Amino acid sequence: MSFDDGCRDGPVLIVGSVAYDSVRTPFGEVQEALGGAASYASVAASFFAPVRLVGVVGEDFAEQHVAALARRDIDLAGLQRAPGKTFRWSGYYEFDLNQAHTTATELNVFQHFRPSLPDSYRDSPYVFLANIDPALQLAVLDQVRRPKLVVCDTMNFWISSAKEKVLEVLARVDIALMNEAEARQLCGESNLILAGRKVLNYGPGVVIIKKGEHGAIMMSPGSYFVAPGYPLEELRDPTGAGDTFAGGLVGYLARCGEIDEEALRRAIIAGSVMASFTVEDFSLQRLFSLKPEEVADRYHEIIAMTRFGGF
Amino acid sequence: MSFDDGCRDGPVLIVGSVAYDSVRTPFGEVQEALGGAASYASVAASFFAPVRLVGVVGEDFAEQHVAALARRDIDLAGLQRAPGKTFRWSGYYEFDLNQAHTTATELNVFQHFRPSLPDSYRDSPYVFLANIDPALQLAVLDQVRRPKLVVCDTMNFWISSAKEKVLEVLARVDIALMNEAEARQLCGESNLILAGRKVLNYGPGVVIIKKGEHGAIMMSPGSYFVAPGYPLEELRDPTGAGDTFAGGLVGYLARCGEIDEEALRRAIIAGSVMASFTVEDFSLQRLFSLKPEEVADRYHEIIAMTRFGGF
Numbered sequence: 001m002s003f004d005d006g007c008r009d010g011p012v013l014i015v016g017s018v019a020y021d022s023v024r025t026p027f028g029e030v031q032e033a034l035g036g037a038a039s040y041a042s043v044a045a046s047f048f049a050p051v052r053l054v055g056v057v058g059e060d061f062a063e064q065h066v067a068a069l070a071r072r073d074i075d076l077a078g079l080q081r082a083p084g085k086t087f088r089w090s091g092y093y094e095f096d097l098n099q100a101h102t103t104a105t106e107l108n109v110f111q112h113f114r115p116s117l118p119d120s121y122r123d124s125p126y127v128f129l130a131n132i133d134p135a136l137q138l139a140v141l142d143q144v145r146r147p148k149l150v151v152c153d154t155m156n157f158w159i160s161s162a163k164e165k166v167l168e169v170l171a172r173v174d175i176a177l178m179n180e181a182e183a184r185q186l187c188g189e190s191n192l193i194l195a196g197r198k199v200l201n202y203g204p205g206v207v208i209i210k211k212g213e214h215g216a217i218m219m220s221p222g223s224y225f226v227a228p229g230y231p232l233e234e235l236r237d238p239t240g241a242g243d244t245f246a247g248g249l250v251g252y253l254a255r256c257g258e259i260d261e262e263a264l265r266r267a268i269i270a271g272s273v274m275a276s277f278t279v280e281d282f283s284l285q286r287l288f289s290l291k292p293e294e295v296a297d298r299y300h301e302i303i304a305m306t307r308f309g310g311f
Numbered sequence: 312m313s314f315d316d317g318c319r320d321g322p323v324l325i326v327g328s329v330a331y332d333s334v335r336t337p338f339g340e341v342q343e344a345l346g347g348a349a350s351y352a353s354v355a356a357s358f359f360a361p362v363r364l365v366g367v368v369g370e371d372f373a374e375q376h377v378a379a380l381a382r383r384d385i386d387l388a389g390l391q392r393a394p395g396k397t398f399r400w401s402g403y404y405e406f407d408l409n410q411a412h413t414t415a416t417e418l419n420v421f422q423h424f425r426p427s428l429p430d431s432y433r434d435s436p437y438v439f440l441a442n443i444d445p446a447l448q449l450a451v452l453d454q455v456r457r458p459k460l461v462v463c464d465t466m467n468f469w470i471s472s473a474k475e476k477v478l479e480v481l482a483r484v485d486i487a488l489m490n491e492a493e494a495r496q497l498c499g500e501s502n503l504i505l506a507g508r509k510v511l512n513y514g515p516g517v518v519i520i521k522k523g524e525h526g527a528i529m530m531s532p533g534s535y536f537v538a539p540g541y542p543l544e545e546l547r548d549p550t551g552a553g554d555t556f557a558g559g560l561v562g563y564l565a566r567c568g569e570i571d572e573e574a575l576r577r578a579i580i581a582g583s584v585m586a587s588f589t590v591e592d593f594s595l596q597r598l599f600s601l602k603p604e605e606v607a608d609r610y611h612e613i614i615a616m617t618r619f620g621g622f
Contacts, residue, residue, distance in 0.1 A: 095501045136494040188407045193542045226539035231504045265619035299622040308576035311610040
């Protein structure tokens, strides 16, 4: 099920939530479907590289979901099972699918989650810290040995409640991911370019700002890249788009092991491709049915729709 | 002041408002500065091709503004001078510069404007109908002889008050320009891709949807193109960005005389470049100081920030 061209540098460690989501959109709804940032990111990354998942689920976590993740070659040695119920999120989207409205968050077993890495995970060369409590992100970084690349995500909740910890994380990562509103919030700066530059000052060599349907931009001190949104006719549920993007991005980078401007640009497109599939259906349904050749085809579609000639 | 490579197909006729704008943004303000869709579009187009302007001004229209337009090689034989005052618009922008708030609109001489083309304008091969009353757009089309390319813009006001006339215009143009909200409003469709496809069903071979800071997309029955927004650090006043984009686009197409997918893509980038300069300062100040080599440089910057390699 993965791309198999012998070009693979090493596993990707992914830490974040594994959840049961209840989601309603104008196009349908699901109850207690598999979700969580680590689930989306891990499945997306698994198309490109082996994945090691770190997270926690409750006693109610279904065997079918364990099996579905394992079938994607995701190492689940780091998936703790704790007494109690799995983390649950309920929300809905109006016709403006860019905005999630939360109706309920039940932390359950996630409330006391302390990431503890199996020994076999400590040498992971690629690390993705999904948008959990920055204190936990730091706890994971303390347990890995000299990773080659660390990517973090964050969210508005942590920026307002634990900004100092968020900044501590930013000082220890190579690539920071956030969305437009989070970049503006973190930096107190409405101009996105100036906000991005401020994020770079906090430490990461690269910041990638996600703009939902409008794509993403990447900034580093010497470069700027803008990636388009894929034009979706079938957009049923945006949940997990950002996490899928991140997983696809890190997985793609792990696949080849180069981390330069060119590889980063291709990785952003690969992440966008993966996210464009996720939102075509609820939960991880589309990712679970996705074929590698569909990924490659859509990547080439994006090339075709962005090319233009010289002045 | 124009690009002079001998590659020029013919003049662009531009009809629309010439106005005095009073604008306040978080970065400053101007009182009764030169504005109006036809002013922005004409000056932008004049970088690429000769322009013929059709519009109306009042007795108060300053000679210095006539002279400023004339210096750009804009033919003003079609600029009527009527008894009364020039059209005035007042508005402001909050920190979200994507949204203009109108405080006053005084139509003045524009209220009774009936476009009447000088004989010398009737053979114009390129026509841009800015966002005036669709009845007036049709009146202009009735006066030109077999133009090679007709491009129209529109706005929310006409879509809600004169939708049938807007559709009549769309049936007679080659390229329809509108912004995201207008496309959704016109088609009653929240998905932008589906909305774009509906616009094509109304007649134009190409629809270009402007997305402000997020760039633009172009759709035709067989193709899709997405152009990035230029990352602006100095964004002082977004007034006229859409009109400048349109003028740059049509001017660029007129410059070479080819109207195929490749030329359209380059024209969209050229239009984006022109718009990115307009918003750097109030009124047409930046366009009036702009040098052709700055246009070419920024075009190449956009190439550099969008390129990425194969999968």
